[in-house]
Amino acid sequence: xxxxxETLMNRRSFVQTVGVGAVGALTALxxxxxxxxxxxxxxxxxRRAAGAAANAIxxxxxxxxxxxxxxAIDAIARVxxxxxxxxxxxxxxxxxxxxxxxxxxxxxxxxxxxxxxxxDAMVKAYTSKTKxxxxxxxxxxxxxxxxxxxxSPVIDVPLTSELRLDTNAMAAKATGAGLVYICNPNNPTSTxxxxxxxxxxxxxxxxxxxxxxxxxxxxxxxxxxxPGFGTATPLAKKYPQVIVAxxxxxIHGMAGMRVGYALAQPKTLxxxxxxxxxxxxxxxxxxxxxxxxxxxxxxxxxxxxxxAVRAFTxxxxxxxxxxxxxxxxxxxxxxxxxxxxxxxxxxxxxxxMVGRAFPPMTTWARISIGTQDEMDKAVPVFxxxxxxxxxxxxxxxxxxxxxxxLT
Ligand code: PLP
Numbered sequence: 324x325x326x327x328x329e330t331l332m333n334r335r336s337f338v339q340t341v342g343v344g345a346v347g348a349l350t351a352l353x354x355x356x357x358x359x360x361x362x363x364x365x366x367x368x369x370r371r372a373a374g375a376a377a378n379a380i381x382x383x384x385x386x387x388x389x390x391x392x393x394x395a396i397d398a399i400a401r402v403x404x405x406x407x408x409x410x411x412x413x414x415x416x417x418x419x420x421x422x423x424x425x426x427x428x429x430x431x432x433x434x435x436x437x438x439x440x441x442x443d444a445m446v447k448a449y450t451s452k453t454k455x456x457x458x459x460x461x462x463x464x465x466x467x468x469x470x471x472x473x474x475s476p477v478i479d480v481p482l483t484s485e486l487r488l489d490t491n492a493m494a495a496k497a498t499g500a501g502l503v504y505i506c507n508p509n510n511p512t513s514t515x516x517x518x519x520x521x522x523x524x525x526x527x528x529x530x531x532x533x534x535x536x537x538x539x540x541x542x543x544x545x546x547x548x549x550p551g552f553g554t555a556t557p558l559a560k561k562y563p564q565v566i567v568a569x570x571x572x573x574i575h576g577m578a579g580m581r582v583g584y585a586l587a588q589p590k591t592l593x594x595x596x597x598x599x600x601x602x603x604x605x606x607x608x609x610x611x612x613x614x615x616x617x618x619x620x621x622x623x624x625x626x627x628x629x630x631a632v633r634a635f636t637x638x639x640x641x642x643x644x645x646x647x648x649x650x651x652x653x654x655x656x657x658x659x660x661x662x663x664x665x666x667x668x669x670x671x672x673x674x675x676m677v678g679r680a681f682p683p684m685t686t687w688a689r690i691s692i693g694t695q696d697e698m699d700k701a702v703p704v705f706x707x708x709x710x711x712x713x714x715x716x717x718x719x720x721x722x723x724x725x726x727x728x729l730t
Contacts, residue, residue, distance in 0.1 A: 376674060380701050382691040383667075383676040385510065385543075385654050387576035389628065389694065391611060392621035395577065398614035399607045406606055413609035414602060420613050421584055425556050430589040433596065436603030438542060438570040438583025443469050444599035445502060445566065449536045450475035454501025459488045461681045463510040463540065466502070475501065486512040486648045486656065490524040497524075498532040505555075508543040511681040511689040513650035517551035525558050525565055536591070539567050545574040545622060546629055547651035556586055563588045566595070573653060574625050575615040582612040629653050633692045639702045643709070654678070654691040661713045663688045669708040675701045 382388075402413065414434065422429040435441045446469035450456045456470040460479035467477045478500065480493045488509055497503045505524070508515045521539060528535050539555040559565040566587040572578035582604060585595060604612075615621065637647045637655050646658040659666050663680035666688050670677050678689030693701065 378674065379671075380675045380693060380697045382654075382693045382697065382701060383678050383689075384578075385573065385652070385678075385689075385691045386578050387573060387625065387653065388692075388697060389576055389625060391576045391580070392615045392618045394618045394621065395575070395611035395615040398610040402606045402610040408606070410604065410606040410609050413606050413613070414604070417604075417609045417613045417616075420616050421586075424616055425554075425586055427556065427560060427586055431560070431586055431592070433585040433587070433592045433599065434602040434604060434609075435583045435585065435599065436608075437572065437581040438540070438568045438585075439465055440599060440603065441566075441568050441583060441585045441595065442466050442504075442538070442540065444595050445536070445538050446470050446475070447473065447598040448594050450501040452476075455499075456502050456504060457493055457496050457500045458504040459493070459506065459509060461511055461684055462488070462504065463506045463542075464681075466504045466538070482509075482512065482514075485514065487514045488516050490516055490520045494524045494527040494531075497528045497535050500532065500535050503528060503535060503537045504540065505537065506540045506542075507552075507555075508547055508652040510543065510652070511654070511678060511684075511687075512648050512656045513543075513652040513654055513689075514648055514656075515547050515549050515552050515651040517549065518553035518555070519551060521555050522558060525555070525562060529562055529564050533564065535564065537565050539565065541567055542570045543573055543652040544569065545626055546653050548630065549649075549651050552651065559586050559588070563591050566591060571612050571615060574622055575612070576625070577608075577611060577615060580608040580611055582608050628694075629692050632695050632698055635695065636690065636692060636698050636702065640705070643706060645709075648687075654689055656684075657688050657690060658686060659688045659709060660686055661709075662686065665713050666708060669711075669714055670701075670704055673704045673708070675704045 417434060418429045418432045421432045433441065442465050446456060446466050450470050450473060452474050455476040455478050456466055457478045457480060458467050460481050467479070470477050478496050480489055480496055483489045488505060488507065493503060493505070503524070505521060507521060525537055528537055541554060544554060554567065555565060556567050559567045566585055568585050569583060571580065571582040585592065587595070633650055633653070633655060637650060640647050640657050645660070648656040650656070663685055667677050667679055678691065681687065681689060692698070
């Protein structure tokens with residue numbers, strides 16, 4: 324059993340101490356990986372330089388290390404010459420493919436330049452100063468950041484002792500709320516809740532608080548293996564309160580192409596469209612997404628490789644005495660028993676970029692699963708950082724992070 328003890332501290336206590344001598348650490352980086360990095364002037368500069376090095380191992384943003392499907396790259400090549408025209412017909416093609424894949428009508432599909440824009444639009448559509456967002460703590464922070472920007476209350480519901488969303492507690496807090504955010508699998512903890520629990524939450528909320536909307540974010544859906552896990556799409560067909568969000572950024576390896584979509588009843592999508600800027604998709608993104616969604620062999624290959632490398636990485640930590648949360652995603656969440664910012668910084672200075680700290684669980688590290696070759700190199704770095712005393716440096720904030728590290 325994993326306990327949240329000692330981690331329930333103020334999520335804003337974000338000033339951390341890290342502190343590797345920048346020059347020494349960069350020398351080590353060069354020795355470790357043969358990197359060509361610019362000379363640092365300050366510790367943040369050293370961090371940026373190390374992160375920008377061409378051969379840095381990027382396992383900090385839950386990206387797919389294998390790249391897009393070759394079928395997607397071929398599709399891009401086929402349409403690129405027509406990029407002088409607006410995408411028109413390609414939008415219809417992708418909507419048809421998405422609808423067929425999820426067994427819904429095309430009027431239940433809203434395409435988006437990444438699913439993050441759908442999350443943002445929903446927070447704007449459904450929360451306000453009097454309509455709260457209900458979310459897990461910790462969970463993917465984009466909705467709660469959006470709500471805070473709007474001045475909407477955020478009700479943070481701590482996870483269970485197994486680091487899963489506490490769907491009963493979330494349902495209990497939902498009455499009168501504007502939006503309940505269910506991230507399943509949950510980022511950053513990598514855990515899932517079964518469809519039976521999501522269904523029970525939805526049915527309880529629909530009954531007790533029919534104006535509350537429920538967003539089920541299935542960004543990491545395809546990586547989950549847990550028996551009983553399943554999509555909430557049938558519930559979106561049944562209830563106007565339910566919206567499912569999906570992205571092509573993860574198993575499809577298309578984070579740089581920015582494609583996502585929402586599935587909901589047409590009336591519900593109309594509410595979201597009021598706050599959504601339109602699909603924002605290029606011909607190349609649309610064609611690549613269409614090809615990739617049809618490429619089930621590529622998806623299966625990705626799933627299989629992720630599963631094997633995830634087991635390898637989790638086992639390395641477990642063998643070394645660290646607790647790893649049960650992962651159903653392309654990342655793991657490890658109790659490193661020390662400040663995660665210091666760990667992130669020390670790893671980055673050795674050319675390995677892992678996830679940031681996720682308050683209140685600031686002694687847990689989120690590590691995305693790279694290729695086997697990358698993890699063969701990264702694991703010894705993790706172990707050498709963890710074998711050394713925790714290091715100290717000046718405090719820093721989000722401004723020091725590369726955009727992808729806010730994922
Ligand atoms: N939802 C979750 C849970 C995520 O982790 C992310 C990105 O990491 C997103 C949504 C946004 O994905 P994108 O905007 O790339 O589709």
